[in-house]
Amino acid sequence: MEFFAELAGSMLDNMERHLLGFLVPKDRLFALWLLSSGLIAWFVYRSVKGTRHAEDRTFLRFLFPGRVWSHPSAWLDLRYFVFNSIFGKFLLIGITAASTAFGYRLFAGGVAFTSVVGQGDLSLWAEFAISVSFMFFAMLVSDFLAWFCHWLQHKSPLLWQFHKVHHSAEVMHPVSNYREHPVDNLLYMSVIGAGYGVMMALVVRTLGYLPGMPMLLGMPVLMLLFNLAGYNLRHSHVWLRWPGKLSMIFPSPAHHHVHHSSHPDHLDKNFAFMFPIWDVVFRTYHMPEDNRDVKFGIGEGNAEDLTSCLRLYWVPFRDAWRVIRAQAKGEPFSMSKPAAPEKLPRTHEVHPAE
Template sequence: MQIMDLLNQSILSLPEYLIDANKRIFGIYLLSAILLTIPVYLVQKQGFKLPEFLAFLFNKKIWLHPSARLDYALFIINRILKVLLWAPVVLTMVPIAIGFSDMLEVLFGKIPPITEQKFIIVSIFTCILFLLDDLTRFLLHLALHKIPVLWDFHKVHHSAKVMTPMTIYRSHPFESYLYASRMAVSQGLAVGVGYYFFGPTLSMFDVLGANVFVFVFNLMGSNLRHSHVWWSWGDKLESCFISPAQHQIHHSNNPAHFDRNLGSALAIWDRITGTLVKSSEVGRIQFGISRNDPGHPTLYQAYLRPFQDNLSRLKLTKKN
């Protein structure tokens, strides 16, 4: 009976994604994506007609494509698997924060708070949270691309042939577990640093519960990152921030674009590693793993093919 209650709870909670500012498909973020699509449409069509705009935005060939339908199914099933399987064993922020703060005390000694001015503390802590979150996202994303065992799981996300805002949830449960653990680590490190330098009273600038930087970034078209809408920010901004168009390049099936634009919000990490590509440098693209890889067209392949690929690689390694 308890399992059935958990299943019902996980399914019934799905609409909450639309009212949670920490979720990518939060209603305000979706609305901003629609509004930002208007200038893109006007440039392409040289005019505005509402029926044609809606047909462009909600293109049936995209939203009803088998790849998109798989995204919707993975969104629901992964939510259930999260509640039943890996959520109870994911890393938690509190012990990481305490351990890191204690380590700093051991290495450098205990110090009094460096300031008691609340505005300064909140400003610095908000920046630390954002920077550590973005950096750890980049590092994990880089590992998912460069480590073959992890790439087999990340390929599920890259196998999307078309993209909608729901493609953000197209992932293998193992990858989702890694990202959840990453979040615990990044937040734990941020809180540990904050506790050591400022004491236990910590807070961040937020909008509806989301870090203000995350809120602004999502408001600037984060849902267009996984879409057919080419929303470029121009070379100058794209040297600092990853635009939706740049992330679409990341999903290109052209080998020249593989492992590029790995960053989430900030482009600095890609600039450091030499993986940054600006949208002005790229022409038309198609989505997918590669032009010769069929991807993961079914639920069976999405969940089990990564394990099969891992096993095949292991057998090949033993032979060699």
């Protein structure tokens, strides 16, 4: 009985930390990130207000449109958020730290991690320059690892069965960011953690120590700026892209909207998290002028099994087993993605993405 009491207590503590994330800067729903996204959304609202495309007369209706909040998918996201806050995080405890330590030890040549964190014997300005450079380098490497892992999640029939949970959202709001299968997160965190550890080991062997990063609110300044620049609009109905080729350099909400779109022109595009340049380099970048063809989800008929919290958990395991059996028999297996442009008719009205 003591074991179950401790388990229940841990689950409640985990749920409390998850649900009070708006007080924690490292959480995706931290109040400051939500407020900054709301402010950017207000500027978007002002830019479209009074045009023939404006469907919402007040900012409140623009921010919380009925077409989003009357959709069952929006409320499934909220239920799954609570459900996953209790159960889903147990699988991920320590994964990132363990994989980072593994990657570091593999390439560090026996140099203990605790003995290399700090500053070198350099001037203050030189150390600051190295610190800023290391921050950009580390974020760039991490984003490449994220791009590669994300690419695998889309290209592997087995991994897609778990990743499609995230793409099954047919409307999006900031909590949709949490519609993730634990196995999907397990792979993501393991790959990035191990790769980051290797990167740290190589930096230590090059410099003789591991530089720090400029930090604010407990995170690298670059990550803080990224969160302030409309992070929570990435999973929302508010379409915002930067003008010209800026979207190839700086991530915009529209970059991720296209990634979530089920239109055939948008499939398997825009895998990068912070730096769209990886998509440009590997030719997975796509940015339309407007959102007329952006339609969230995994295509008609493909999300019918993913309609409850429990099904979001177990259906991927069922489908993954089907993939394994099909591959063992040498049979083809459908990735459950739209296959031809004619399956999704083009629309011609521009509005915040549905």
